[in-house]
Amino acid sequence: MRGQAIVEARDVVLSFGETPALRGATFAADRGEIVAVMGPSGSGKTTLLHCLAGILAPTAGEIHFAGGRIDNRSEHDRSSLRREHFGFVFQFGQLVPELTVEENVALPLLLGGARRAAALAEARGWLERLGLSGAHARRSGELSGGQAQRVALARGMINRPQVLFADEPTGSLDSLTGEHVMDLLVAAAREHGTTVVLVTHEPRVAVYADREVIVRDGLVHALAADRSGS
Amino acid sequence: MSVPLTLLGLIEREPSHGYDLKRDYDTFFGRGRPLPFGQVYSTLGRLARDGKVVISDVEAGDGPDRKRYVITDLGATEVDAWLTEPVEPEPHLQTVLFSKVMLSLMLQRPAREYLDTQRAAHMRRMRELHQIKKGDDLIEALLADHALFHLEADLRWIELTVARLDHLAQLVRR
Ligand SMILES: Nc1ncnc2c1ncn2[C@@H]1O[C@H](COP(=O)(O)OP(=O)(O)OP(=O)(O)O)[C@@H](O)[C@H]1O
Numbered sequence A: 001m002r003g004q005a006i007v008e009a010r011d012v013v014l015s016f017g018e019t020p021a022l023r024g025a026t027f028a029a030d031r032g033e034i035v036a037v038m039g040p041s042g043s044g045k046t047t048l049l050h051c052l053a054g055i056l057a058p059t060a061g062e063i064h065f066a067g068g069r070i071d072n073r074s075e076h077d078r079s080s081l082r083r084e085h086f087g088f089v090f091q092f093g094q095l096v097p098e099l100t101v102e103e104n105v106a107l108p109l110l111l112g113g114a115r116r117a118a119a120l121a122e123a124r125g126w127l128e129r130l131g132l133s134g135a136h137a138r139r140s141g142e143l144s145g146g147q148a149q150r151v152a153l154a155r156g157m158i159n160r161p162q163v164l165f166a167d168e169p170t171g172s173l174d175s176l177t178g179e180h181v182m183d184l185l186v187a188a189a190r191e192h193g194t195t196v197v198l199v200t201h202e203p204r205v206a207v208y209a210d211r212e213v214i215v216r217d218g219l220v221h222a223l224a225a226d227r228s229g230s
Numbered sequence B: 001m002s003v004p005l006t007l008l009g010l011i012e013r014e015p016s017h018g019y020d021l022k023r024d025y026d027t028f029f030g031r032g033r034p035l036p037f038g039q040v041y042s043t044l045g046r047l048a049r050d051g052k053v054v055i056s057d058v059e060a061g062d063g064p065d066r067k068r069y070v071i072t073d074l075g076a077t078e079v080d081a082w083l084t085e086p087v088e089p090e091p092h093l094q095t096v097l098f099s100k101v102m103l104s105l106m107l108q109r110p111a112r113e114y115l116d117t118q119r120a121a122h123m124r125r126m127r128e129l130h131q132i133k134k135g136d137d138l139i140e141a142l143l144a145d146h147a148l149f150h151l152e153a154d155l156r157w158i159e160l161t162v163a164r165l166d167h168l169a170q171l172v173r174r
């Protein structure tokens, strides 16, 4: 039985011109749950994530967050919703190279109108926790891939989001570094009760999640029941 | 070992002589390692003894290939159980996973469902190994890692095969 969904896609259809990316995708994640979204390249994982996060508006179907429908709200509303309640981590950090590490991390707070000193102090707290205290004043362009992903994670979590959307957060990292980032991501999410929608094609990353779904051809499949025991 | 079950599946597909079975096995499952006739007949002998196949008509003449084998309910049940149940997730499953996929396509069974069931079993085993890794024992963690990488390789193969099932089905159709 499913519990209370915090974020949900119902029969979502979305096409890019002639290309159908989602063809009736249904997905839900509970509060505090970590769900892996797997599936082949081009199957619609990123599109699903962008719909759930209110970045893309579906052609048909509905997106719900915390019990309310969000896909029919204005872009302005969805954007403030994202700022307040959602966090994001992408495959290649997508940090702003001209800003320092701590400015990058503080960005969601600064965009939300927080005072600069307070935002930077909060950012430093996160950097310390993720083992990056020495790097706070560096330009983000100077970081290694693993460091950049930890900075991205700090930025994704700094506003204590209800849902963290992570799209291949370890995709550009080697196994050991990827594990380190995942350990930190899961620990941070668990501590704050953050729901995580984790897009990954790597099974060793997906096992960090509580369960996984597979996207194939724009449809979401739950895994067939495991009949091997129990 | 999946030779007996594979032969049984081929008999389910169509009542066959030993010679046909060997030919089909070598074509689709042998992978350059033909099944010796001796093994074909000894396997068929055991399947008959265990009531999984019966011999329908014995044709006149000499030679071991006068018999045609037909699957029994017991045999069909066994094939079904084998295809439906995921195999124990462990490294080096290549031959058995491959045989199950090919055979389920030949028998027009839901190969995709079997693969998804297998996938779920693999993921479950990987979760267990992942938990072991979270303990303090580095040696245990290294061993778990080794198994995790191998199971991940299986899963990649499973995913690739799912994507190619339509093609593969055409290949084995006749
Ligand atoms: N902005 C876009 N414009 C046009 N087509 C797009 C766009 N974004 C995605 N698509 C198409 O939609 C389909 C789904 O793409 P999506 O990015 O969701 O796949 P994915 O599962 O995330 O793949 P990957 O694992 O490679 O990241 C693909 O066919 C893709 O080419």
Ligand SMILES: [Mg+2]
Residues within 6 Å of the ligand: A045, A046, A047, A167
């Ligand atoms: Mg993607």
